[in-house]
Amino acid sequence: MSVDTIYKVILYPFITESIASLKAMTNLQGTAGDPFIDNVDDFRFKGYAVCSDVTGNLDGVIMMHHYPETAIAIGNSVCEKMFDEKYEHTEITEELSNALAEWGNTIVGRSTDLHGRYSLEYNFSSPYFVHDVSDMAKYLAGVTEVVTVPITVEGVGRYYFNLLVRSVDYQQVGIKREESRGIENTHTTTLETSSKILLVDDSAMIRKALKRYLAQLGYHNVIEADDGASAVTMVASESPDFMFMDVVMGEVNGDEALRQIRAAGSNVPIVMLSSVTDKVLVDKCKDLGISGFIFKPIQADSGAEIIKDYLKIA
Structure with a gap:
């Protein structure tokens, strides 16, 4: 070869x-x-x-x-x-x-x-x-x-x-790079700044960045979880008004946590985060009920603007 x-x-x-x-x-x-x-x-x-x-x-x-x-x-x-x-x-x-x-x-x-x-x-x-x-x-x-x-x-x-x-042992295939910022939130009502927002990501760095972008938008009532299992527990105990949740995490992935949260009867708006843009995964999350899907990376020069576009509820 x-x-x-x-x-x-x-x-x-x-x-x-x-x-x-x-x-x-x-x-x-x-x-x-x-x-x-x-x-x-x-x-x-x-x-x-x-x-x-x-x-x-x-x-x-x-x-x-x-x-x-x-x-x-x-x-x-x-x-x-x-x-x-x-x-x-x-x-x-x-x-x-x-x-x-x-x-x-x-x-x-x-x-x-x-x-x-x-x-x-x-x-x-x-x-x-x-x-x-x-x-x-x-x-x-x-x-x-x-x-x-x-x-x-x-x-x-x-x-x-x-x-x-x-x-x-494989066949040669041409591959093109595809760009995408994410799946938009179609809701129109902006979340009140006093709302409680749960950030779920196994990367402390990503949680720190998201918390900073939210603060720039006036959202300071922010709680955190570092895995899907903790997210499921915190939805039950903390009743957040909105969530941002990573997909790929160490123990319980975000899509599984999403399934468990919905199975428990919670309709909290959830925006998923991932660097993996797999259509099957995105469709699976959409079927479980999400308010958008952000494809990483998110940076300081555009982070607050991107997050703002997703902070909407039905």
Whole structure:
């Protein structure tokens, strides 16, 4: 299988989404280099990576791979763009790790969704993170080929996309990048600023950003939950007037929490959040009764405006 074929079929959506998300979620500009084959025996872990396992007619791992200094610079920029403040961390803190996780989740989520729209015979796992050099051996077990694409970030350095291939058998398909801000809220009555709003997201960073955007709009009665199970409990105990809820979370996902909330009889307006724009998922949530669906990322320069458009009730 040629480098060109693997790049076009598997890596191309990740590269284009990575550069687009870099532009949208940071103040940085990225440019992709030419794909090439890495020597498996010489391949080394650079220090920080977000990964997604590939199964089906392709068996391997997609790896978005950073040197620590590049990860720090990008993490600082993600924070700056989200909160409109200067960040100058010099090491990977918990806040930067959360920022990089959000950036990586957005890229992997949108890229794998684009693959899914073409009914291709391979699947991707939820993204996960690798920090430990000693972990790399298990990812290289059985790998016969490593396809690498360098991304040069202006004024920062490089990060890399690697496709670690164990086996592959698939047909070449062209893939286009699709843009969407979300599914609008069709209601017309604006939520009163005294209303109680529940934010549900396993990312403390996203909750912090949403809380800040809501405060800019005059909403200060805000409560938080970090997973779907807590959301179900808090709807019963706190009776919120409105909710924003992430879809992909650690234990109970937002779509399952939504189902449980509706099954319990609550009609609280809920706007879903996700970097995954899968039509089946969106339709499932719409069938359960939602007041809109926001596709991440949300940034400081437009966050309050986007949130305002969804703060409406029947």
